[in-house]
Amino acid sequence: MHEEELIKLAQSGDKKALSELVKRHEKTVYNFAFKICRDKERAEHTMQETFLSMVKSISQFEGKSKLSTWLYTVITNHCLMAARTSKKHDWDSLEEEIDTYEEKNISSWNIDPEKVMEDKELKEQLDKAISKLPTDYRIVFLLRDVEGMSTAETGEIANLSVPAVKSRLHRARSFLRQELSKVLQYET
């Protein structure tokens, strides 16, 4: 069944349709939440909050954007709010770190990105590197490069202008590459 039909049914109170919508999107929602916070418990909580909001406001959903876009927006807002209250990042110093860091010699990395899931140590490094980024930078990188959204869609979801998306994306990419480079470069 098409998603639009399911949404219409869910809006008229069909619980089976609503549950089908949850089932179709729960993996994406859980994964995206995890990718932002790098913590399974918090990801589960964010997923629950996101679907609670979906169930509550499905009747007002007008279908102007895709349901998935709408869900990404809810997760993004949730995580930005949570970050605002914890506020542990000092981005100025990070920015300086990107600008002043100079790699004397860029060498190849001895890893296979296809085998990430089997490499516990690499996963830890990936978590560690992205956790250093401020939440809005993380979200832009994840939407654009990991979830495959366009720059415009990313801006819509994160409530940022296209130039703001581009500058965050550029910073986030260079920073992550730089952080991983410190641990993945093999000595030659």
Add this chain to the structure above:
Amino acid sequence: MKPKKIKCEEAKKYLSINLGEDLDLSHCLEIKKHIEQCPMCKKYFETLEITIKCYQNYNVELSDECHHKLLNKLGLED
């Protein structure tokens, strides 16, 4: 040595800004040529791509327990 260094900085910046965008070919031909010929920039490009691929391939599995807890919380458990 100096002009080359500036080129590399420019090329690296260009790469991390424009990766995945539709590239305006005429505008960046010079930089593209540089990247093709400069081993350092080539490695930069490679490692930037690996960085992104690693994050793309890193996923978590939603456990059955998690799934049921969710449906339960939403009042949708069948």
